[in-house]
Amino acid sequence: xxxxxxxxxxxARALYEAGVTFASAYPGTPxxxxxxxxxxxxxxxxxxxxxNEKVALEAAVGASMAGFRAVAAMxxxxxxxxxxxxxxxxxxxxxxxxxxxxxxxxxxHSSQNEQDNRLYARLAKIPCVEISGAREAAAAIKEAYQIxxxxxxxxxxxxxxxVCHSKELVEEGERVAFDPITYEKHPTKFIAAPANxxxxxxxxxxxxxxxxxxxxxxxxxxxxxxxxxxxVIASGVSVHYAKEVFDEKANYxxxxxxxxxxxxxxxxxxxxxxxxxxxxxxxxxxEEQIRLAGIDVIGKEKIPTMGELNVDILREALFxxxxxxxxxxxxxxxxxxxxxxxxxPHRGFFYEAKKFRDMxxxxxxxxxxxxxxxxxxxxxxxxxxxxxxxMAHGVYASxxxxxxxxxxxxxxxxxxxxxxxxxxxxxxVYNKTPTINVILDNRITAMTGHQENPGTGYxxxxxxxxxxxxxxxxxxxxxxxVLTINPLKLGSVREAIKECLAFDExxxxxxxxxxxxxxxxxxxxxxxxxxxLPKSQVIEDLCRGCxxxxxxxxxxxxFNKETKKASVDEITCVGCGVCRESCPFDAIVEGELR
Amino acid sequence: xxxxxxxxxxxxxxxxxSSKLLTAALIASGYDVKMSEVHGMAQRGGSVTTQVRFGxxxxxxxxxxxxxxxxVAFEPMEAARWLDHLKPGGRIILNTGKIPSSVILSGDxxxxxxxxxxxxxxxxxxxxxxxxxxxxxGNAKAMNVILLGALAKSLALEDVDWTALxxxxxxxxxxxxNEKAFQMGFDL
Numbered sequence: 001x002x003x004x005x006x007x008x009x010x011x012a013r014a015l016y017e018a019g020v021t022f023a024s025a026y027p028g029t030p031x032x033x034x035x036x037x038x039x040x041x042x043x044x045x046x047x048x049x050x051x052n053e054k055v056a057l058e059a060a061v062g063a064s065m066a067g068f069r070a071v072a073a074m075x076x077x078x079x080x081x082x083x084x085x086x087x088x089x090x091x092x093x094x095x096x097x098x099x100x101x102x103x104x105x106x107x108x109h110s111s112q113n114e115q116d117n118r119l120y121a122r123l124a125k126i127p128c129v130e131i132s133g134a135r136e137a138a139a140a141i142k143e144a145y146q147i148x149x150x151x152x153x154x155x156x157x158x159x160x161x162x163v164c165h166s167k168e169l170v171e172e173g174e175r176v177a178f179d180p181i182t183y184e185k186h187p188t189k190f191i192a193a194p195a196n197x198x199x200x201x202x203x204x205x206x207x208x209x210x211x212x213x214x215x216x217x218x219x220x221x222x223x224x225x226x227x228x229x230x231x232v233i234a235s236g237v238s239v240h241y242a243k244e245v246f247d248e249k250a251n252y253x254x255x256x257x258x259x260x261x262x263x264x265x266x267x268x269x270x271x272x273x274x275x276x277x278x279x280x281x282x283x284x285x286x287e288e289q290i291r292l293a294g295i296d297v298i299g300k301e302k303i304p305t306m307g308e309l310n311v312d313i314l315r316e317a318l319f320x321x322x323x324x325x326x327x328x329x330x331x332x333x334x335x336x337x338x339x340x341x342x343x344x345p346h347r348g349f350f351y352e353a354k355k356f357r358d359m360x361x362x363x364x365x366x367x368x369x370x371x372x373x374x375x376x377x378x379x380x381x382x383x384x385x386x387x388x389x390x391m392a393h394g395v396y397a398s399x400x401x402x403x404x405x406x407x408x409x410x411x412x413x414x415x416x417x418x419x420x421x422x423x424x425x426x427x428x429v430y431n432k433t434p435t436i437n438v439i440l441d442n443r444i445t446a447m448t449g450h451q452e453n454p455g456t457g458y459x460x461x462x463x464x465x466x467x468x469x470x471x472x473x474x475x476x477x478x479x480x481x482v483l484t485i486n487p488l489k490l491g492s493v494r495e496a497i498k499e500c501l502a503f504d505e506x507x508x509x510x511x512x513x514x515x516x517x518x519x520x521x522x523x524x525x526x527x528x529x530x531x532x533l534p535k536s537q538v539i540e541d542l543c544r545g546c547x548x549x550x551x552x553x554x555x556x557x558x559f560n561k562e563t564k565k566a567s568v569d570e571i572t573c574v575g576c577g578v579c580r581e582s583c584p585f586d587a588i589v590e591g592e593l594r
Numbered sequence: 595x596x597x598x599x600x601x602x603x604x605x606x607x608x609x610x611x612s613s614k615l616l617t618a619a620l621i622a623s624g625y626d627v628k629m630s631e632v633h634g635m636a637q638r639g640g641s642v643t644t645q646v647r648f649g650x651x652x653x654x655x656x657x658x659x660x661x662x663x664x665x666v667a668f669e670p671m672e673a674a675r676w677l678d679h680l681k682p683g684g685r686i687i688l689n690t691g692k693i694p695s696s697v698i699l700s701g702d703x704x705x706x707x708x709x710x711x712x713x714x715x716x717x718x719x720x721x722x723x724x725x726x727x728x729x730x731x732g733n734a735k736a737m738n739v740i741l742l743g744a745l746a747k748s749l750a751l752e753d754v755d756w757t758a759l760x761x762x763x764x765x766x767x768x769x770x771x772n773e774k775a776f777q778m779g780f781d782l
Contacts, residue, residue, distance in 0.1 A: 004617060004629070029633050109632065133628075133655070166630040166655035169621065240653040312658040325660030325678045326716060332674035332706045336604065336695035338640035367638065375700060449633070550700045555639055558694065559701040571734070 220256030343574030386420030533575030603668025743779020
């Protein structure tokens, strides 16, 4: 039976069919749905959210060592976090097959950079498998586990946004149970102490050579001979773009095993045509290896190394052809940037924090990254998961050394704090900088589509789970001043920041606790929070047009320039009350209950 | 010959359901179909699209400039933004209800005047006040299925069992609403 599946859904199904027993991940666009799509199979396999990608991979390494097929899935930048175990599990090898899924984001649809993670395969000297779409997932995942077990290596399975989020019809197969390998101690393999690692090191090189030989005959690399004089070597979604451009006027060598490459196959393919293009997104990963082997191809001198490719870009790059299209007049194209949602609990915090102008504010990765955009514009930086807290520490310590007593505030979400903020905070405590560290706890991992995390009280299956007590965690790290507040109450936000500014004996923590407005509330949320709130409405006669409510950046508030009055959209308002509190004239009042 | 349908709108308008139902209908009609979505940051009130391509054999999952046969625009400003992806003179099915973006809500910019008139002149435009029609049916959210009905008519997909498809995607409480909404759009 065929079903419409995204690349992520198809990979999940393939993992199930391949007899995988253990799956761990930290959510991150565009990879998130892989683990979510494994939930229906939880009776046959173990599925979990881990607090970060390093933990997810290490857990998967453990499952592999124990003799089971295992997977860890993550977005591209997640593999930076997991790079430490990755580099060494290359030396130890595996017992049960181990696949690491990396979902890259060319074009940065939802990411802070567009690194090409195929380079990790070369760095770690492990094979890299790529697919061009959902339909190829089943065969490629099964082959990846075969490779992993036959060559005693972890396998990097690299996808990209368009592969992850494009849907096509996929044939479902049956699950083939994997017989676990009986566990035995194997110290020279799994204890990567120097003496053992030195012995494993040449095995890694031998393995690459064996994989080169395998690559020449692997079913992952396929040739489509159309009897043409033009050849195209491509991988990933670029295969489809190329086929749309050249159709049957080219022969195709589709590379499914992008490291190591089948160089002899490539050599004879290139020799069989007059002109050969290498078409790949981002880095010239395939192309450079081919050129290094002394084979002449056309690639990145024409095709961009930045951003996604598409059919238009290829046509223009290769043939100077541009499509015919019409364009609307410039004045119609008013920007529509993403914004914090109506009733977002982060809004009240940022609205008040903005008033403390003489502060440097370091931001982090999540919905609250939008605290850096108009009209809130509070955060000064966003780098990577957890960086807010460590950067705030660095800003303070260096400026203080230079005689500047600037106050610094770090802003981080609940899930991001648990991912990699705790060690950063420990540094601020240990090295004693009076930074103000704000944990915006909206009771869920919101940005990636509402995943549970160790702070929410539920696991990936929706079962009750141990719930982190943020206040206890930060106290245990050595924080003396901790304030937990309701961010919808602007007065509490203001007082909390003032109190922390007055405290300079070490770092302080403010925890803002209110659930995401889009969250499907748990019973516990209903017990803890009063979520049936009165919607806001403006009494026009009292509105003086000061625009304070507009400056909260709420999409439910509209300002009429002619009448100089604000109004609240009753359909989208969720009654958070931040606009009411922002109004100095009491012109916004409580209306009907939500 | 591959055909391309571009759905454009604002995060939260129900674009995904419309494109999912269309995709299911195209599969039922025997086409090869690819559908591409946007996830993550843009969904927070930003400009979003889903892309559906179908034919005997579809390669690229994404639509290029001047490539879409039909642009289903859930909002006028988004119709203008994605006009460059429509074939010159191609079909636009437009929901006329306006959703001002943050810079308009704040009074910093005005909602642009004259989009509908411009599109009527330069494209094969079908304007629908789907929002008002949906409110008439009792639920503003059914707007997406009204637009889908109009699209189904445009693509001559009348032989598809739409009732069954709708019932496979929405909860029973919303069967009647969505079936009526679809018919309303189809009968335009």
